[in-house]
Amino acid sequence: MKTPPLKEIKEALQERNHKELLELCITLIKFKNETKEHLSYLLFELAQPDTFIKKVNTEADMHFSELPNLSFKNKIKKIRKIIQLNKKYIRFAADKNIEVALLVHICQHLQKYDSIYESVTINNYYNNQLERLEKAFNLLNEDLKYDYKNEIENLLNE
Numbered sequence: 001m002k003t004p005p006l007k008e009i010k011e012a013l014q015e016r017n018h019k020e021l022l023e024l025c026i027t028l029i030k031f032k033n034e035t036k037e038h039l040s041y042l043l044f045e046l047a048q049p050d051t052f053i054k055k056v057n058t059e060a061d062m063h064f065s066e067l068p069n070l071s072f073k074n075k076i077k078k079i080r081k082i083i084q085l086n087k088k089y090i091r092f093a094a095d096k097n098i099e100v101a102l103l104v105h106i107c108q109h110l111q112k113y114d115s116i117y118e119s120v121t122i123n124n125y126y127n128n129q130l131e132r133l134e135k136a137f138n139l140l141n142e143d144l145k146y147d148y149k150n151e152i153e154n155l156l157n158e
Contacts, residue, residue: 034088039104041092049098056089057105064109076121079113082106083125096139100148103133130155 004012013021029036045052067075086106090099106113110126137145137152 011130037088038092040153041089047094049093052089053098054102056102058088060102060106060109064113065114072119075113076119079110079122079125082109083129096136097144099136100133100140100144102137103129104148104155105149107133108151113157 025039029039060082063078067078070078083106086102090102093099107126107129110122110129113122133152137148
């Protein structure tokens, strides 16, 4: 089955009434959990980016706090999971400021664990996140760059 282009989908949605659109949305969020999470972000978190950043960072802190109790193999899996969650939240937000804030937080944790375990895998994760951080940082406007400049320099110099 071939999926129609976005333009056709928009036209079809414009032809629907409010009740039908609501039913379509409910059907979508029942189908896939990530869609439900994204819709809840758009409805409840979009207007408060600072609160969203705090929630995501708190969740990451919780996951990182579990690392000392895990075997090395499970530490690597957990770190990969944390990075994937972070990517998902960045994708939801689609805002470079939020992306930089979340990546700085993750990189600070990864920097700590990279120095503790001296693992090639953790080092690779850390370097990949740093690359993403630099790309996002370069797309920020000058005022926001100034806010993050010291934190990013600390990450890059270590």
